[in-house]
Amino acid sequence: MEKGKNISDDFLDIEFFQILQNRFAEEFGIASIITDINGSPITKQSNFTEFCSIHTRGTEIGFKKCMLCDAYGGIKAKALKKPVVYRCHAGLIDFASPIIIGDKLVGCFLCGQLLAEKPNEEKFRKTAKEIGVDEDIYIEAVKKVKILPYEKIEYAANFLYEISSKISNFSYHQNTGISANNLCRSSIDGFSNFLKDIDIFDLKKSKKDSLFSRIFSTLFKKSFISEKRIYQLDKNIDVCLNELDKISDKVKSTERNFKYFNISHISKKP
Incomplete structure (x- = not known):
């Protein structure tokens, strides 16, 4: 590997994964970013909340604590090689979903900025004091954060893990010159079965199929080999x-x- 070159560059189509990240964030209203195996961002932020990007990460103390939380999620997902859901220092729910090709961890989705229940104002006022932001402004910002049941956050993590794994392996096999027809078919069938078994965010079947179709159509247009x-x-x-x-x-x-x-x-x- 060339000096200064990351393993993610060899295995991931960053441009495509940015599209996947954007669509995932848009469809489910979840903040998302992808990091390399060292925790450094390799995509641009998608759907970050005002609460996090401006009021929490916007302070020196808050930013440092956010980086520690991101590191925790990424390291744990890397070690377990599966999605990990956790609560950040500010009180929101995040999850880390590893991107794995074969036995190699090549990156990690860091997503969330969600609440699983109505915010406890007393706790968030305490956090505001700790990081040095106006308490009332902080409370108004946290009230805008999406509330989603914990089990559905777990579903979202598994959803993303499944589709990113399928697409990563599909891209890898194309890039190494192996005929991808059978792999593509098994990826589509396997992911379709995954969608049938869970009820992600109470999406109707037509919407699930539409999302899946749009994601894979983008992959085929970008990665097609004659x-x-x-x-x-x-x-x-x-x-x-x-x-x-x-x-x-x-x-x-x-x-x-x-x-x-x-x-x-x-x-x-x-």
């Missing part, structure tokens, strides 16, 4: 495999020759 290109790539792979077989045969032959080589037959110089 059959001719796939044939060329598969042919190149076959050539490489044949060459590797030849090298392997030569190594085995050398090993056999060395095994029966008797060093005592070499005459010593006087």
Whole structure:
């Protein structure tokens, strides 16, 4: 890997994932951003709340605490390799959803800025004092935060994890030249079944199908490889495999020759 280059650059289509992030945030009213494996943002913020972006992260103390919370979510999701839902220092609900290709963690969605119940004003006034913002303004801002039942926040985390994993692996297989038709079909079927099993945000089936269709249509337009290109790539792979077989045969032959080589037959110089 080149110096200064991140693993995310090799495996993720950042432009496409920005589109996925924007659509997810827009459809479900959830703040979202993607970071690399070190916690550094690789996409632009989507749907961040006034409460967080202006009043909490806008202060020095608040910003530092937010970074610590983001780090906690990302590290835990990285360790567990599955979505993690947690409460931030300011009292909102966030979740971290890892982006995994094969066995590699290549990035992480950090989402949320939600409430699971009506805000406790006393607690938020206390937070306002701690980070140095006007209490009344802070309370007005938190009243604008979306309230969503905790179990539906968990559903959202799983939803995002499933679709990002499917798309990541689809993109990876295309980029490595492997015919993606079967993988694409299994990804669509698998994700359709996932949608049938849960009731994300009480969305009607037509809306779920519409969202899924729009996301995948974007992927196909951006990442499509023609059959001719796939044939060329598969042919190149076959050539490489044949060459590797030849090298392997030569190594085995050398090993056999060395095994029966008797060093005592070499005459010593006087």
